[in-house]
Amino acid sequence: MKDPQRLFDATDSSTRAMLEAARADGPSPRTHRGAAIALGLGSLGVASGTVASSAAAATVGAGAAAATAPVAGGAALAAGTAVKWVGIAALVGAASWGAAEVATRPTPTTPTHAAAPLNAPTVATGSPRMATTRLPSPAPDPAPTDVAPSPLAAPQPLAAPPPPPVAPRPPPSRRTASAATPPLDLAPPSPRAPAPAAPRAASTLVAETAKLEAARAALQTNDPTRALTALDDYGSAFPRGVLAPEATVLRVEALARRGGAADRAAAQRLGEAFLREHPASPLCERVRILVSQTSIP
Amino acid sequence: MGPVGAPEHMKPGVAAEMPFEPDVAGLLTQAERPMDQGSRADLRTMFEENYAFIWRILRRFGVAPQNVDDSAQQVFLVAARKIDVVDRAKARSFLLGTALRVAAEARRAGARAREEVREDLDLVASAAPNPEQLTEKKRALERFDALLDEMPFELRAVFVLYEVEGMSTHDIAPALGLPRGTVASRLRRAREEFDGLAKRAKARAASGLHREGRAS
Structure with a gap:
């Protein structure tokens, strides 16, 4: 069976421009890096991966931010802040918000979504050619299979004495990190994005992330009271923090985890308020689960 | 290349509109599992090779811009949890299938939310850069x-x-x-x-x- 000619090669200039733009689209390096950190892969640095290889990411950085414009407004509304995002400075802020959300996502240890059913992933029957798809191939990446010859080997214990797969959160002083891991702020200042807003947003972001990280770490060691203290700390340091939604979810979790009747009631109230205020947030699923747990005595 | 042939539990299915069945019970237990070095390395490779791809298709599949980062992460969280059973040679296919479901779910959630904020969004649209x-x-x-x-x-x-x-x-x-x-x-x-x-x-x-x- 022969595939038809790609539209790209046989179309008018307007459609070609759209396809071209779509092919060049992608996450900003900052987002990419934030996701790596949240997955516990932070230390490796998205260095070779994004920053170096994808010209697309570099130039699209600004593009992505701007393309997000109208919807950034949506996010703001959803978050209950009636801010009207006008102008590009706002866009830059919006972009870092996105990255921030990722960076502080409570990590692999607490997936917002329970995974899909086991049989859900569809299976490619003999298509190593998948790899031929265009992607910003990170330079010297070994094939996955070189790394782990046997995916089914090494069953893991369910108990978890060693620390969970969370990346050690880089301290705020990450600017001094090694050359291999470009600091967050180095997300290529794209030619079109005015710089002023970016550095401030980034440094605030790092500070906010660090505080929330303290709360998350406390939760992880099953110390909800300390987590709540850390969250109070966050709340007073950043009364209008961009990570407020994540802070709220952590608070719901901490209250639910501590488990007194008053705590559970508070968790439920807070969680329900969150669901009302952020109906589209991907955190909702997690909040729903937490809330449903609080109603079980 | 690596192992060929699908693990038994991974059966082809309808990818697009399958709703999520949150695995509430497994959420806390499995999530706390540590990951061994080999698996971590595999996840890293999967991530580096596919993150931009997954991010892009999620957006093109209709996940709202402000949710793409989160949805992309969701895809890789699923991969992280299933890292022991994902056929490395078909990692991209696995991620793609997962992305389709995540996108379908995000779109449904987005559609519900849009109903509620439509008016405000219109305002925002008019305030967008010219x-x-x-x-x-x-x-x-x-x-x-x-x-x-x-x-x-x-x-x-x-x-x-x-x-x-x-x-x-x-x-x-x-x-x-x-x-x-x-x-x-x-x-x-x-x-x-x-x-x-x-x-x-x-x-x-x-x-x-x-x-x-x-x-x-």
Whole structure:
């Protein structure tokens, strides 16, 4: 069976421009890096991966931010802040918000979504050619299979004495990190994005992330009271923090985890308020689960 | 290449519109599992090779811009949890299948939310930078996404994978859990649909510009 000619090669200039733009689209390096950190892969640095290889990411950085414009407004509304995002400075802020959300996502240890059913992933029957798809191939990446010859080997214990797969959160002083891991702020200042807003947003972001990280770490060691203290700390340091939604979810979790009747009631109230205020947030699923747990005595 | 042949538990299924069944019980226990070094390295490779790809297709599949980062992460969280059972040679296919479901879920959630904030969004839209401030490329991408938004999801998915990501129908079929013939016919329909939508949009834009010109 022969595939038809790609539209790209046989179309008018307007459609070609759209396809071209779509092919060049992608996450900003900052987002990419934030996701790596949240997955516990932070230390490796998205260095070779994004920053170096994808010209697309570099130039699209600004593009992505701007393309997000109208919807950034949506996010703001959803978050209950009636801010009207006008102008590009706002866009830059919006972009870092996105990255921030990722960076502080409570990590692999607490997936917002329970995974899909086991049989859900569809299976490619003999298509190593998948790899031929265009992607910003990170330079010297070994094939996955070189790394782990046997995916089914090494069953893991369910108990978890060693620390969970969370990346050690880089301290705020990450600017001094090694050359291999470009600091967050180095997300290529794209030619079109005015710089002023970016550095401030980034440094605030790092500070906010660090505080929330303290709360998350406390939760992880099953110390909800300390987590709540850390969250109070966050709340007073950043009364209008961009990570407020994540802070709220952590608070719901901490209250639910501590488990007194008053705590559970508070968790439920807070969680329900969150669901009302952020109906589209991907955190909702997690909040729903937490809330449903609080109603079980 | 690595092991060939699908692990037994991974059976081809309908990828696109399958709803999530949150595994509430497993959420806390399994999530706390530590990951060994080999698995971590595999996850890292999967992530580096596919993150941009997954991010991009989520956006093109209709996940709202402000949710793409989160959805992309969701995909890799699923991969992290299943790292022990994912066939490394088919990692991309696995991620793609997961992304389809995450996208379908995010779109449903987004649709519900949109109903509630539609008015406000309109306000925001009018406050957005005017067209001169957007580069040609950004505008092209916005136009493209607007067209995709009008396509049925199953056509859209095939269209994006083939026309934007440059995948072959041979590769798309297993990733979507569809026979190759179905992929080919959906692609055909998708292209017709896209063509029609593009023509109509062009006509609308032309008349809009015309009106605007007269008004000013």
